Amino acid sequence: MSLINVITEHFEIKLGDDLTVRGETKALQDNQQKPILLVSHGFKAFKDWGFFPYITDWFAERGFYTVHFNFSRNGVNVTDFDELAKFADNTYSQDQRDIDAIVEQITEGSLPQSAGADKQCIYLLGHSRGGANSLIYALDHPEIKAVVTWNGSANPNLFDDVFEAEVREKGIAYTENARTKQQMPITAAFFNDLAENRQRFDIIGRFANLAIPALILQGDKDFNRLLYGASKLREAAPQQTHLSIPGGTHTFGAVHPFAGTTPYLEDALAKTYNFLANID
Numbered sequence: 001m002s003l004i005n006v007i008t009e010h011f012e013i014k015l016g017d018d019l020t021v022r023g024e025t026k027a028l029q030d031n032q033q034k035p036i037l038l039v040s041h042g043f044k045a046f047k048d049w050g051f052f053p054y055i056t057d058w059f060a061e062r063g064f065y066t067v068h069f070n071f072s073r074n075g076v077n078v079t080d081f082d083e084l085a086k087f088a089d090n091t092y093s094q095d096q097r098d099i100d101a102i103v104e105q106i107t108e109g110s111l112p113q114s115a116g117a118d119k120q121c122i123y124l125l126g127h128s129r130g131g132a133n134s135l136i137y138a139l140d141h142p143e144i145k146a147v148v149t150w151n152g153s154a155n156p157n158l159f160d161d162v163f164e165a166e167v168r169e170k171g172i173a174y175t176e177n178a179r180t181k182q183q184m185p186i187t188a189a190f191f192n193d194l195a196e197n198r199q200r201f202d203i204i205g206r207f208a209n210l211a212i213p214a215l216i217l218q219g220d221k222d223f224n225r226l227l228y229g230a231s232k233l234r235e236a237a238p239q240q241t242h243l244s245i246p247g248g249t250h251t252f253g254a255v256h257p258f259a260g261t262t263p264y265l266e267d268a269l270a271k272t273y274n275f276l277a278n279i280d
Helices: 052-061 092-108 129-140 161-170 188-196 203-207 224-236 263-277
Strands: 006-016 019-028 034-040 065-070 117-127 146-150 172-176 183-187 214-219 241-245
Touching: 006 052, 006 092, 019 052, 019 092, 034 052, 034 092, 034 129, 052 065, 052 263, 065 092, 092 117, 092 129, 092 188, 117 129, 129 146, 129 203, 146 263, 161 172, 161 183, 161 188, 183 188, 203 224, 214 224, 214 263, 224 241, 241 263
Parallel strands: 034 065, 034 117, 117 146, 146 214, 214 241
Antiparallel strands: 006 019, 019 065, 172 183
16 A cells, blocks of 8 residues: 555644653545554653554554544653653653543544544554553543553563662653663652552453453463563453464564564564454
8 A cells, every 4th residue: 555645744732741742643545434543662762763654554544534643651752762850750640641531632623624523433542551551541431442561461560579669769760762871760650640549450350341342462482571471361352352473572563763674573463453453
């Protein structure tokens, strides 16, 4: 397919407290009502990381109205992590408010190109921490039509007890970005949010009660923590769709800057498309 008929438009949603959700919509220019695919990036990622522009183009070419965006506290404004002070206080609760702001603008028809979006058909797709955010949002919002995770986090706590203890003691600790070598700050806000929302963010405990279709897509060469989480989700809700990407790493072999697709990424795309295409 050619991208010639796919139009990309930018948007910004001002949330207050100097927080902004920046994103893009992509859609074919035709008269068809399109299912909505809202794509969430993971930890230490952003809307233009690696495969995200490629996959949103891919789904837009196939008739989806795609939305991808930067979470307001992911630390990215224009370039790689140029707002690390905001990253320091990132929380799942803020991520959920970000997704809610986007969904609200979609349903109000305020986002670019949303006149062609089927507001009764919203799908969520999240990678890594974005998978956790997508599952939490779907669990809280039964109006969502379906949810897909790519190597998603079943346990929202990304850190061990030693790191949390350092944050509690010093007020701040740092995690290195392996790609940029930046020392990325984390404050107690992250852990306080998890503690205050323990039941809400208990993805494994709540997953059996998810009333909408879910696809848990997991590369079998991913990190052990995520493989374990995927196995617990399968135990919790075997009636949902659980698929493996043989040979798939955490990013399905894709890198940033994007150097082209991979067989594992194409497998993930095909399996995701087939899942969504067969939802009633």
